[in-house]
Amino acid sequence: xxxxxxxxxxxxxxxxxxxxxxxxxxxxxxxxxxxxxxxxxxxxxxxxxxxxxxxxxxxxxxxxxxxxxxxxxxxxxxxxxxxxxxxxxxxxxxxxxxxxxxxxxxxxxxxxxxxxxxxxxxxxxxxxxxxxxxxxxxxxxxxxxxxxxxxxxxxxxxxxxxxxxxxxxxxxxxxxxxxxxxxxxxxxxxxxxxxxxxxxxxxxxxxxxxxxxxxxxxxxxxxxxxxxxxxxxxxxxxxxxxxxxxxxxxxxxxxxxxxxxxxxxxxxxxxxxxxxxxxxxxxxxxxxxxxxxxxxxxxxxxxxxxxxxxxxxxxxxxxxxxxxxxxxxxxxxxxxxxxxxxxxxxxxxxxxxxxxxxxxxxxxxxxxxxxxxxxxxxxxxxxxxxxxxxxxxxxxxxxxxxxxxxxxxxxxxxxxxxxxxxxxxxxxxxxxxxxxxxxxxxxxxxxxxxxxxxxxxxxxxxxxxxxxxxxxxxxxxxxxxxxxxxxxxxxxxxxx
Amino acid sequence: xxxxxxxxxxxxxxxxxxxxxxxxxxxxxxxxxxxxxxxxxxxxxxxxxxxxxxxxxxxxxxxxxxxxxxxxxxxxxxxxxxxxxxxxxxxxxxxxxxxxxxxxxxxxxxxxxxxxxxxxxxxxxxxxxxxxxxxxxxxxxxxxxxxxxxxxxxxxxxxxx
Numbered sequence: 001x002x003x004x005x006x007x008x009x010x011x012x013x014x015x016x017x018x019x020x021x022x023x024x025x026x027x028x029x030x031x032x033x034x035x036x037x038x039x040x041x042x043x044x045x046x047x048x049x050x051x052x053x054x055x056x057x058x059x060x061x062x063x064x065x066x067x068x069x070x071x072x073x074x075x076x077x078x079x080x081x082x083x084x085x086x087x088x089x090x091x092x093x094x095x096x097x098x099x100x101x102x103x104x105x106x107x108x109x110x111x112x113x114x115x116x117x118x119x120x121x122x123x124x125x126x127x128x129x130x131x132x133x134x135x136x137x138x139x140x141x142x143x144x145x146x147x148x149x150x151x152x153x154x155x156x157x158x159x160x161x162x163x164x165x166x167x168x169x170x171x172x173x174x175x176x177x178x179x180x181x182x183x184x185x186x187x188x189x190x191x192x193x194x195x196x197x198x199x200x201x202x203x204x205x206x207x208x209x210x211x212x213x214x215x216x217x218x219x220x221x222x223x224x225x226x227x228x229x230x231x232x233x234x235x236x237x238x239x240x241x242x243x244x245x246x247x248x249x250x251x252x253x254x255x256x257x258x259x260x261x262x263x264x265x266x267x268x269x270x271x272x273x274x275x276x277x278x279x280x281x282x283x284x285x286x287x288x289x290x291x292x293x294x295x296x297x298x299x300x301x302x303x304x305x306x307x308x309x310x311x312x313x314x315x316x317x318x319x320x321x322x323x324x325x326x327x328x329x330x331x332x333x334x335x336x337x338x339x340x341x342x343x344x345x346x347x348x349x350x351x352x353x354x355x356x357x358x359x360x361x362x363x364x365x366x367x368x369x370x371x372x373x374x375x376x377x378x379x380x381x382x383x384x385x386x387x388x389x390x391x392x393x394x395x396x397x398x399x400x401x402x403x404x405x406x407x408x409x410x411x412x413x414x415x416x417x418x419x420x421x422x423x424x425x426x427x428x429x430x431x432x433x434x435x436x437x438x439x440x441x442x443x444x445x446x447x448x449x450x451x452x453x454x455x456x457x458x459x460x461x462x463x464x465x466x467x468x469x470x471x472x473x474x475x476x477x478x479x480x481x482x483x484x485x486x487x488x489x490x491x492x493x494x495x496x
Numbered sequence: 497x498x499x500x501x502x503x504x505x506x507x508x509x510x511x512x513x514x515x516x517x518x519x520x521x522x523x524x525x526x527x528x529x530x531x532x533x534x535x536x537x538x539x540x541x542x543x544x545x546x547x548x549x550x551x552x553x554x555x556x557x558x559x560x561x562x563x564x565x566x567x568x569x570x571x572x573x574x575x576x577x578x579x580x581x582x583x584x585x586x587x588x589x590x591x592x593x594x595x596x597x598x599x600x601x602x603x604x605x606x607x608x609x610x611x612x613x614x615x616x617x618x619x620x621x622x623x624x625x626x627x628x629x630x631x632x633x634x635x636x637x638x639x640x641x642x643x644x645x646x647x648x649x650x651x652x653x654x655x656x657x
Contacts, residue, residue, distance in 0.1 A: 054644035167500065167554055171507060174547050178514075181543070185536035190524035192536055219613070223586035224579040226617045389617035390625050393610040394632050400593060400606055401636045405646045410597050417590040429503060447539050459531035 010356025013058050022059040023361050026066020027368050031376045033067065034074020034087055036386065039395075041071025041087045043215050045331050047395065049207060049338075050402030057339035058354055062361045064335050065315075068328050069121060069365050072271060072311050073373055076113040076304055077380050081106055089271030089307035092279045096292065096299030103295055104239070107377070111241030112297050113304045114373040116253045120305040122366040123257035124264065124312030128319075129359050131265065132348075135320035139345035144452035145464050149473035151446045154267040154323045155439060156480040166484055168431045176436035179204060180443030187451055199411040206334050207406045208415040209440055211399050213433045216420025219399075221427065222392045241297075249301035252282045256302045260309015265316045267323045271307040278306025312362060318343055319355060323442070327434040330441050338406070504554030511548035514540065585616045601651025606633035 014020070026048070033044025045067045052060030075087030080097035093113060100109040142150070155173065182193045183203030194200040246253075256278035263274040282302030283292040292299045314325025322344030324330035336343050341351060348355055403416045423433050450464075457463035464470060519540050529535045589612050596605045607629050614625035637656060640646040650656065 051639070051644075053646075165500075167550065167557060168503065171503065171547075171550050171554065174543055174550060178540070178543050178547070181540050185524075187534060188526050188529070188536055190526060190536050192523045192540065193518070195522060220583065220586055223582040223613070223616055225576045226582070387619065387621055387624070389619040390614060390621060390628055392617065393613040393625070394628060396589075396613055397606040397610050397632050398636065400597075400609070401602065401633075401640055401648075404597075404602065404648070405640050405644060408647055410594065410649070413597065414594045417594065420590070421587070429499060431503070450539075451534060454531070454533050459533055461533075 006352050006356045007360070009353040010358075010360050013353045013357035014062070014360050018056075018059055019062055019357070019361065020364065022055065022063040023066045023365055024368050024372070026063040026068075027070035027365060027372045028066075029063075030067035030070020030072075031074035031077075031372055032070075034071035034090075035077040035376065035380055036388075036391070039218075039391075040214075041068060041075060041089075042328055042331070043218065043395075044071050045328050046211050046214050047398055047402065049211075049331060049335055050405050052335055053338060053405055057336075057341060058357050058361075060339060061332065061335050061354075061358060064332050065358070065362060066365060066368070068332065069308075069311050069362075069369055070372060071328075072308055073114065073117045073121075073304075073369060074376065075307075076117070076300075077110060077377065080109045080113065080300070081380060087271075089275055089310070090303075091272060092275040092303035092306070093300055095279065095303070096294070096296045097303075099293070099295030100297065100300065105295070108239045108241045108245070108297065109300050110377045112245055112249065112300050114370065114377065115241065115246050116249065116256070116301040116304040117308040117373065118366050118370045119250075119253050120257035120260055120308035121311060121369060122363070123254065124261050124309045125359070125362040125366060126312075127261045127265075128312040128315050128362065132316045132320045132355075132359075135316060136345040136348040139321050140349075142345070142469065144449040144456065145466055146469045146473070148446065148449040148453055148464060149470045149477070150321060151323065151442050151449065153473045153477045153480065154317075155442055155446065156477050156484065165430065165432075168429070169435045172426065172431045172433065173435040173439035176439030177443040177446075179209070179436075180440045181447075186444070186448050187455070199409070203444075204415055204419075205403070205406055205409075205412045206337070206441070208403045208412040209419050210331055210334065210437055211403055212416040212419025213423040213437055215395055215399050216416060217423035217427050217433070219392050219396050220420060220424040222388065226389060245297055249298045252278075252286070252298050252302045253305040255281060256305025257309040260306045260311075261313040264310030264313030264325055267317045267325050271310040271326065274310045275303040275307040278309075279303045315358075315362075319347065319358075320345060322347075322445075324438060327437055330438050333441060500554045500557050504551045504556075507547050507551030507554060511544045511551060514544040514547070519544065582616050586613060589613055589616070597649055599652055601654070601656075602649045603633045603637045603656060604651060604654065606636070 029048055030041060030044055033039050033047075034041045045064055048064060048067045052063055055063065071087060072089055075085055075090035076093045076097065079085040079090040079093040080101050083094055083098045085091045085094060097109045097113065100106065180203070182200055184190070184194075184201050185192055191201070259278045259281065260271070260274040263277065264271070279292075279299060279302045282298055283289050286292065286296075286298055288296055288298060310326070314329045317323045317325045318329045318333065322333075322342065324333055333343060341347065341354070399416060400413055403412050404410065406412060426433055426436070453463050454461075465474060519537055523537045523540055525535050525537045532538055589609055593605055593609045596608070600608075610629035610632060611626060614622075614629065619625045637648055641648045641656075
């Protein structure tokens with residue numbers, strides 16, 4: 001099938017009002033979710049997921065991708081206006097965005113953030129179109145040993161989503177892997193940690209675990225500290241971003257986009273490191289480097305280009321290899337699974353219309369983001385005014401309905417609350433939740449591919465290093481572990 | 497005792513419980529397994545070993561990793577008056593939600609959970625909270641029951657169309 005045929009097939013799937021309406025609504029939800037501090041793009045995607053059950057796969061996934069794209073941009077609005085990032089990815093935007101807001105240039109900073117985000121989003125989507133198909137065709141050669149080493153490698157770069165502590169990130173990942181062992185054994189069908197309860201035989205419900213980990217802890221934390229969220233939003237000011245501002249920052253935006261694409265295509269790194277790397281590169285090479293941190297518009301452009309450049313690229317490993325690029329794409333995997341789809345190289349053979357439909361939708365999403373973002377910047381006042389002490393009870397009720405709807409099972413609601421308390425305790429102990437969720441998804445895949453390899457080889461471990469692909473992933477894994485150990489040891493050495 | 501050491505000790509205790517009690521008792525393995533690596537217990541034992549290893553490293557690692565500041569730790573530990581009571585309250589709301597779902601139905605239980613949690617959060621908009629407590633579950637019921645076709649539990653008392 002030629003590229004044109006594939007595009008036409010994709011167009012036949014998304015060439016209707018429902019598909020584009022889903023994408024548009026998703027971006028609106030995402031921008032609002034990202035703009036409310038404490039809600040975050042991750043929670044917005046998780047809470048939207050149950051609403052996709054009744055939709056066709058393409059519309060449901062486009063809705064979630066819209067939420068993802070909108071959420072990443074939306075996070076910059078409170079970062080600039082109230083110095084509180086809506087998403088972790090927007091943390092770098094505060095550095096220059098908030099000083100601009102203090103000078104009365106909020107509108108200019110937000111305008112540049114929007115233009116940089118849309119440009120980076122487009123670059124990221126185009127790279128997805130260029131690389132995902134190529135990577136998927138290469139991955140068709142993968143057997144269980146290759147997938148085992150790939151997933152092992154993906155698990156080592158969980159370090160990227162571990163926040164301040166790699167060790168606590170590793171602990172979180174191991175707990176996620178342990179929880180994934182609950183249910184019937186994959187080979188022999190015997191019970192593992194089911195305690196005789198039939199509800200546990202299929203394993204813990206993925207949606208209950210993810211909503212429990214990402215939404216419920218915020219509900220509990222709100223009870224502990226009901227006034228922690230109160231802040232003051234600044235006005236937009238009278239200055240707006242000009243085309244000349246955009247032209248001067250274009251090189252920075254394109255460099256940031258490429259950094260985002262590169263880091264986003266590596267599973268586990270995510271948007272926040274891309275934003276900070278893009279920002280530091282911009283500061284290193286800029287003529288105005290002395291103004292960085294004091295309200296330099298190029299700094300806002302760099303950080304927003306970095307974090308939005310990731311948003312399309314994280315879908316490269318998701319679609320081509322079936323491995324999530326970050327925590328949000330880990331949630332989006334859930335949407336694929338609910339609709340009976342398994343992301344990975346075979347999807348490019350069996351569901352080529354869906355793949356190209358998604359790619360077309362993603363390109364259109366950059367335009368929608370520009371429209372929605374322009375309105376959202378002016379309407380943030382209304383979003384900021386939603387009382388969080390009413391919003392959080394609404395989130396609680398939404399979680400209950402959403403989790404129940406997956407399997408029509410009240411047990412899943414109980415699992416969600418239990419996971420919520422685990423997530424809250426992890427939050428208090430500063431153990432990041434993202435490695436837990438990624439490991440919970442990758443755990444069964446890792447074990448399944450390992451045991452399939454052992455069955456293939458008659459338990460000969462040498463099959464795990466049977467060719468250049470496995471050698472590559474083993475080498476990458478070792479390098480990643482060395483880098484992780486070195487970065488963990490360095491602060492201790494300095495402290496000592 | 498710093499946070500890493502406490503986490504390390506908890507990890508070691510959890511690994512010990514898994515290896516000595518939980519895996520032998522709650523993971524069944526057929527007697528005809530040809531090789532240890534194919535056994536259903538192999539993976540849980542490997543993970544327990546990794547948990548113990550992480551625990552040991554955590555015990556011997558000081559809490560001085562990149563990006564950590566004493567200020568940040570102090571902020572998160574700052575006590576808020578009545579926090580313990582409110583946490584117990586939200587836990588009770590969650591437990592009661594699960595227990596009441598089959599009896600009262602999802603809509604009525606959600607209305608009560610909404611109102612109770614808004615009260616716990618000491619909302620400054622009690623009337624809006626009560627209106628939302630009624631409208632949000634009804635709206636969600638309308639979507640999930642009539643659009644998504646989900647069989648929402650109706651309870652034993654008042655049934656909705």
